[in-house]
Amino acid sequence: MDKQIEFTALLVEDSMSLGALYTEYLRAEGAKVTLVHYGQDALSELAKWQPELLILDIKLPDISGMEVLETVQKKYPDISVIMITAHGTIDIAVDAMRAGAFDFLVKPFDAKRLSITLRNALKQKELFNLVAKYENSLPKANFQGFIGNSLAMQAVYKTIDSVANSKASVFVVGESGTGKEVCAHAIHNAGSRRDKPFVALNCASIPKDLIESEIFGHTKGAFTGAHANRDGAATRAHGGTLFLDEICEMDLELQSKLLRFIQTGVFQRVGGSREEKVDVRFISATNRAPWDEVKAGRFREDLFYRLHVIPIELPPLRMRGKDILLLAKRLLKEYNREEGKSFARYSEEAIQSLLRYNWPGNVRQLQNVVRQAVVLGSGQQIELSMLPQLIDSNHQPSGSRVANEPSCDKQPLPQIEAVVAATDATNKSLIGDELSFSETALAPDGHIQPLWLSEKQTIEAAIAQCDGNVPKAAALLDISASTIYRKRQSWEEKQEADA
Numbered sequence: 017m018d019k020q021i022e023f024t025a026l027l028v029e030d031s032m033s034l035g036a037l038y039t040e041y042l043r044a045e046g047a048k049v050t051l052v053h054y055g056q057d058a059l060s061e062l063a064k065w066q067p068e069l070l071i072l073d074i075k076l077p078d079i080s081g082m083e084v085l086e087t088v089q090k091k092y093p094d095i096s097v098i099m100i101t102a103h104g105t106i107d108i109a110v111d112a113m114r115a116g117a118f119d120f121l122v123k124p125f126d127a128k129r130l131s132i133t134l135r136n137a138l139k140q141k142e143l144f145n146l147v148a149k150y151e152n153s154l155p156k157a158n159f160q161g162f163i164g165n166s167l168a169m170q171a172v173y174k175t176i177d178s179v180a181n182s183k184a185s186v187f188v189v190g191e192s193g194t195g196k197e198v199c200a201h202a203i204h205n206a207g208s209r210r211d212k213p214f215v216a217l218n219c220a221s222i223p224k225d226l227i228e229s230e231i232f233g234h235t236k237g238a239f240t241g242a243h244a245n246r247d248g249a250a251t252r253a254h255g256g257t258l259f260l261d262e263i264c265e266m267d268l269e270l271q272s273k274l275l276r277f278i279q280t281g282v283f284q285r286v287g288g289s290r291e292e293k294v295d296v297r298f299i300s301a302t303n304r305a306p307w308d309e310v311k312a313g314r315f316r317e318d319l320f321y322r323l324h325v326i327p328i329e330l331p332p333l334r335m336r337g338k339d340i341l342l343l344a345k346r347l348l349k350e351y352n353r354e355e356g357k358s359f360a361r362y363s364e365e366a367i368q369s370l371l372r373y374n375w376p377g378n379v380r381q382l383q384n385v386v387r388q389a390v391v392l393g394s395g396q397q398i399e400l401s402m403l404p405q406l407i408d409s410n411h412q413p414s415g416s417r418v419a420n421e422p423s424c425d426k427q428p429l430p431q432i433e434a435v436v437a438a439t440d441a442t443n444k445s446l447i448g449d450e451l452s453f454s455e456t457a458l459a460p461d462g463h464i465q466p467l468w469l470s471e472k473q474t475i476e477a478a479i480a481q482c483d484g485n486v487p488k489a490a491a492l493l494d495i496s497a498s499t500i501y502r503k504r505q506s507w508e509e510k511q512e513a514d515a
């Protein structure tokens with residue numbers, strides 16, 4: 017006799033005597049059996065737990081076995097189903113197999129017949145599990161909106177998979193453009209909250225005096241301009257996920273209100289007196305080093321510990337090896353389609369250049385570079401000369417920049433970032449003629465000036481063009497608002513040091 021295996025089975029059979037008999041057969045095969053006599057009872061059981069095998073009579077006193085099968089296929093596709101049929105209903109049993117049942121047994125059947133069928137079903141299940149496990153162990157080139165099969169990204173995908181169904185707060189760190197928002201969406205979409213709202217709030221781009229009402233909502237008349245009651249992000253995210261982007265930019269006073277909300281799920285609208293309670297999962301992100309912010313007194317330590325339960329660090333693009341090419345190829349396809357172009361590949365020189373460049377603006381910058389080449393170029397192949405000058409001139413990767421470095425002034429990277437941003441902005445005609453490369457690179461007397469000054473002028477020109485609206489200027493320059501604030505701080509420090 018074959019080795020006995022242990023498994024769980026739900027038997028749905030309306031006849032008491034046959035139910036008892038089949039239960040005995042199943043137990044003899046190693047099954048832990050639950051017997052029910054009605055279709056609805058079977059559905060209630062399934063809502064509580066899922067057996068490995070469902071042995072399901074087609075004719076039941078309430079709903080038909082076919083209806084039960086339909087629900088099982090939709091909600092619990094991993095369960096193997098064996099239908100039980102009488103002679104007159106064999107056609108239905110065949111339909112059941114078409115609808116996804118593994119096999120059927122015709123009444124009357126003996127223990128041996130049942131044994132063969134259920135062993136086959138369990139064997140098939142084992143094979144499916146093996147294939148799924150093998151597939152999961154293979155590097156993924158795509159995952160919930162991410163592109164990339166580097167080892168660094170595989171680790172990120174694994175963490176996302178593990179945390180998706182939990183309510184634990186996740187803290188995503190990574191340089192600008194590494195995909196922190198993509199990561200927040202991925203966690204939401206991979207988990208059980210996927211059918212509930214995902215609400216994103218950028219703490220850097222909302223003016224300080226509006227952010228409390230953006231998070232918690234307000235009542236009519238709470239402040240000038242509050243013409244009606246308005247729900248905040250907390251209310252809109254009920255049951256789902258609240259993504260707090262650029263969390264380190266949040267005002268300290270509001271941080272304490274947020275802390276209470278995170279601890280209790282309870283909050284009050286601005287101008288309101290009633291407490292409201294919601295069920296929200298928090299994901300936060302920053303491109304700063306959060307612990308440095310705590311040490312500097314800009315980020316509350318207790319809030320840090322509340323939010324920083326599961327950290328995810330997104331690797332910068334320059335540390336992701338061949339992902340650069342994978343992304344560049346996908347982007348080429350996408351932009352071809354959007355721009356009506358027919359580029360089929362990159363030249364070898366262009367590939368080498370893309371791989372050597374250090375990508376301070378990460379994936380967002382790569383998007384700009386590819387978009388620019390597609391829009392401005394023509395032909396079948398992206399040549400090195402079609403890539404922006406900085407890529408073309410092959411800056412060597414520094415390889416040493418720490419993710420979330422608070423100030424980048426000592427590195428050559430921001431200068432590159434600024435010129436790429438300026439080039440990109442010029443292409444998009446967003447900042448007009450004021451930002452030509454020569455004008456930003458040369459001082460009024462025609463001398464070449466330090467690159468940080470060019471960067472400053474580029475950014476300031478963009479802000480002026482946007483009537484002082486920093487978040488808008490940041491969006492047009494394809495950098496984050498916090499990057500601008502950080503840079504402003506470092507320019508001031510630099511100017512003070514020079515004075």
Ligand SMILES: Nc1ncnc2c1ncn2[C@@H]1O[C@H](COP(=O)(O)OP(=O)(O)OP(=O)(O)O)[C@@H](O)[C@H]1O
Binds near residue numbers: 194195199303496
């Ligand atoms: N691994 C990836 N695969 C595909 N697209 C990506 C990936 N990472 C980022 N992107 C794309 O790059 C752009 C920037 O990503 P995202 O906004 O998530 O970055 P971020 O880290 O939140 O940036 P910031 O800190 O500036 O807000 C988006 O268009 C996003 O779709």
